[in-house]
Amino acid sequence: MKTTSFRRVYVWELPVRLFHWINALCITVLCITGYLIANPPAILSAAEASNSFWFGTNRFIHFATAYVFLFNLVFRFYWSFVGNKYANWRNFFSFNRRFFRRIARVLKLDILLLDGQADAAVGHNALAGLSYFVLFLASLVMIFTGFGMYADMSTWWLPQLFAWVPGAAGGDYLLREIHHATMWLIIVFVLIHLYLVFFHDRRDGLGETSSMISGYKFVEEEAFPEARQKKLEQTNAD
């Protein structure tokens, strides 16, 4: 019987993978600690406050992780200019007609599950690229609102760069609400993102999940130029 052969393609470079997992870890930690800051659990304790600092520690973890999150994102921004073609910014931000045609194709095939011409994307498909752009914007919102609220507690110049945000937003109160609501946007993103990774892996069997660990994806032999050339010659010979 006919069997498909695949070639291993190096898609996600090590810096991209590192960014991904650091980012994932940061988002997890930030969501948990952030949710606790907004909704602290009721603790009935007989201990003196002077012996206890768990909420302060929780906040500390949140702020420290926020720095890692920020630097990680800055690094990824840089890498989108120097990394390989799959890491390039054009994957996320090229709103031309071709990009929207590709999005329509992905919507049809992967989301509405209709038949049609498969999307040839090896790295991000167009819709995924767009969703990461939305995540990038949400991350910026989190950074600006978060560091805006934090600036007052710090004397370092970096958070001071965001000290104008509360004034511009009309006070800390609105910042908190935006910060909190955007957390939920990111949680919804994570849900969809995880699901679609598993969905693609199961349906296509091309190593979608492990690609973010190893860096490799599997591409059918037929997709490569030489294979296409060979096929063309064969047809001509027939």
Added chain:
Amino acid sequence: MEPTTTQRPTYYEELRRKGYSRRDFMKFCTMIAAYMGLEASGTAQVANALMQHPRVPVIWLHFQECTCCSESFIRSSHPMVADIILDKISLDYTETLMAASGHQAEAAMRKTMEEHDGEYVLCVEGSVPVYEDGVYCCIGGRSAIDILEETAAGAKAVIGWGSCACNGCIQAAKPNPTGATPIHQLIKGKPLIKVPGCPPIGEVMAGVLVHLVTFGRIPELDRIGRPKAFYSKRVHDSCYRRPYYDAGLFVESFDDENAQKGYCLYKVGCKGPTTYNACGVTKWNNGTSYPIQSGHGCIGCSEANFWDNGASFYTRIPTFPGFGIESNADTVGKVAAGATAVGLAIHATAATLRGKKKGAQMETEGQANAAELD
């Protein structure tokens, strides 16, 4: 040199005339310098200024407000504060406290404006309604906006007392039927100091005025125009209950044991974490107490839109606009996450059904390949 009798008296001269001793005067200077956040030598600067400068003429206007700023001011901890500024010494015009009324009062204001053009300090208490040509607040037959524009034109500096003047306070809350507008949106091109609060702390108000007199210029302001000396810290960051917050010990309801123990009021809606004011440091009523110390959360009265921020002074997370009274960002978020999960489950089921044929093919192929390995 002109004889001193025709000159305006200095603050010190007026105080001595009122029967205060020099000792009282120095005590006042020390206290106010401390409130202003000056170093120890600042006391001498304040004393010198008050002894040498003739009193600064003040026009104090009242528009849409409740006079709580004036009330707070005349109750500031040192009696001299009220005397020095209010008790006929400095105040050329203020509806609440002046002796004159009617045409006499209006004449007094006009006289001050003409004699001290470019010298007087304009204090504004209250917001200004702008709808319907400003008919919602008229004094002496003239609209507030009219009076404000005329008096501001010749002022050396403008001080906005209280949240009304600084951000509109309650009358600017939705739906703001009179178009109540904070003064910084109406006055352009004048140094403007915002002293928000409902009311602001009396000592803070006095501190701002004494700063103007002592240094002849407005105090250092933050990005939105509030004096840094009093509004650079959150109430939360200077709160004596802060250790309970860091320890994660919170009042759950106002009648529980934690409330008795004086734990942090964060979860019962305290707005200290988002409010910039000096309450935790300066306190109120001669340093007696402040809302949090009295067991009630901060309501954020010195922050813009504090009436519209969220549904209640007693909940921490605001209701989410457009999703009903009981829904906050968490409710909306949980529903959104739940709906997403349901959507994904439907997609997964559909994908399994639609992909059966291809899946079967892949499985056969995979099994055949596995068999070859044997």
